[in-house]
Amino acid sequence: MRAVVMGAGSWGTTVAKVLHDAGTETTLWARRSDLADEINTTHVNSSYLPDIVLPETLSATSSVPQALDGADLVVCASPSQVLRQCLGDWREYIGSQAVLVSLAKGIESDTLLRMSEVIAEVTEMPDEQIAVLTGPNLAREIALRQPAATVIACTDHDRARELQHTFATGYFRPYTKTDVVGCEIGGAIKNVIALACGIATGVGFGENTLATIITRGLAETMRLAEGLGARAETLAGLAGVGDLVATCSSPLSRNRSFGARLGEGQSLEQAQRAAGGQVAEGVKSCTSIRALAAKNGVEVPLTDAVHRICHEGWDVADAVASLLGRSKKSE
Numbered sequence: 001m002r003a004v005v006m007g008a009g010s011w012g013t014t015v016a017k018v019l020h021d022a023g024t025e026t027t028l029w030a031r032r033s034d035l036a037d038e039i040n041t042t043h044v045n046s047s048y049l050p051d052i053v054l055p056e057t058l059s060a061t062s063s064v065p066q067a068l069d070g071a072d073l074v075v076c077a078s079p080s081q082v083l084r085q086c087l088g089d090w091r092e093y094i095g096s097q098a099v100l101v102s103l104a105k106g107i108e109s110d111t112l113l114r115m116s117e118v119i120a121e122v123t124e125m126p127d128e129q130i131a132v133l134t135g136p137n138l139a140r141e142i143a144l145r146q147p148a149a150t151v152i153a154c155t156d157h158d159r160a161r162e163l164q165h166t167f168a169t170g171y172f173r174p175y176t177k178t179d180v181v182g183c184e185i186g187g188a189i190k191n192v193i194a195l196a197c198g199i200a201t202g203v204g205f206g207e208n209t210l211a212t213i214i215t216r217g218l219a220e221t222m223r224l225a226e227g228l229g230a231r232a233e234t235l236a237g238l239a240g241v242g243d244l245v246a247t248c249s250s251p252l253s254r255n256r257s258f259g260a261r262l263g264e265g266q267s268l269e270q271a272q273r274a275a276g277g278q279v280a281e282g283v284k285s286c287t288s289i290r291a292l293a294a295k296n297g298v299e300v301p302l303t304d305a306v307h308r309i310c311h312e313g314w315d316v317a318d319a320v321a322s323l324l325g326r327s328k329k330s331e
């Protein structure tokens, strides 16, 4: 088995380290040649994972043909909104028998497709060759080898089991699932809910507000996921509640931090500048998830409020009034 991780952001770099620790021969592809050089010579990715020393035998390249040559496992580590464009550049070098694993947590703008759907559309690979890895996995903690679990989902359970072995280490424990839809919807929405938690923290609201957002965010996630054919149990697991709790609670989350800056009064542009090139997927996915929900007749009031704060000029008071002024319901 030879693996390549396509994308040397914080999660791509970390997953390459996990695969290496799991005993899988792994190459990391970086868009920038200076970053590939830095990883090869200093074994550090100072742009995205400063202070983490990478294994000396983990090599990086910025050449797409070299990275993909002979790769059995292609891990797609680009942000959601550029994955299609990246796959277009990679497609001709991906072997017909290769297995593709998506790490991205988002819904594509305009098409409203999940990432595994984007991969299938661009590469024309069958579903049995496409999997998703998702769960409560803040990159820095995993890079420090702190224990955590994840989910590897593929419609072909045997394939998911093979990948489970490929990614398993003494600190990283993958579980398998066949519910790809539930896993991807859980991973995409939790970023939006983490933005909402960050906004609440930024304006100074406390734990009751956060617990309310997380719990009602989970309800919203389950409604949409089930509406799209997912199983409720998936959202009760690592890819749903697990990731939601980790992302909504941690100052390491880029989405939560982005939301906090908005809550403190920064503009979208100021918060984007402060993110320093790191992706907060929820900022774009709030709009695509809202549209996906509308298309399927599912109510997503928190996602709607985050979209309006990010893109329609609402302030937090508008969002609170709208959310708490909704018709009264049973839980």
Ligand SMILES: NC(=O)C1=CN([C@@H]2O[C@H](COP(=O)(O)OP(=O)(O)OC[C@H]3O[C@@H](n4cnc5c(N)ncnc54)[C@H](O)[C@@H]3O)[C@@H](O)[C@H]2O)C=CC1
Pocket (backbone or CB within 6 Å): 007, 008, 009, 010, 011, 012, 013, 031, 048, 077, 078, 079, 080, 082, 086, 103, 104, 105, 106, 137, 138, 139, 140, 277, 278, 279, 280, 281
């Ligand atoms: N960082 C984390 O803790 C985790 C991230 N993820 C997901 O992994 C995906 C990748 O995120 P990170 O590695 O964290 O990214 P990052 O925010 O650390 O780095 C940005 C990455 O995007 C690439 N990039 C930026 N603009 C691009 C463009 N126009 N074309 C191609 N590539 C471009 C950069 O080269 C870099 O690799 C995201 O969907 C994220 O939600 C999932 C689990 C954990």
Ligand SMILES: O=C(CO)COP(=O)(O)O
Pocket (backbone or CB within 6 Å): 105, 135, 136, 137, 138, 139, 191, 194, 243, 246, 247, 252, 253, 254, 255, 256, 279, 280, 281
């Ligand atoms: O997906 C993540 C943790 O599982 C990372 O979240 P952020 O993108 O908000 O940092």
